[in-house]
Amino acid sequence: MYSRKKVFEEIPEEMTAIWSCTSDDCNGWMRDNFAFETAPTCGICHKPMESGMKMLPQLVNTSKDQKSTRKGVTIG
């Protein structure tokens, strides 16, 4: 364990659009990052998925100049 002040950067969470499995027996869900034109099917049980929201840590990958103004941005 390191005892410096900020070893880990805090990753803020944000409401993120996701797809969740409609099956009660399945916990499958995925981020809505891929701009599906139609609702995807669950990768686990292949049932239809429905769109929803979930608190998730912000993604810090992909596009390079994405960290500019992400605060309070509502996609819709």
Ligand SMILES: [Zn+2]
């Ligand atoms: Zn499923």
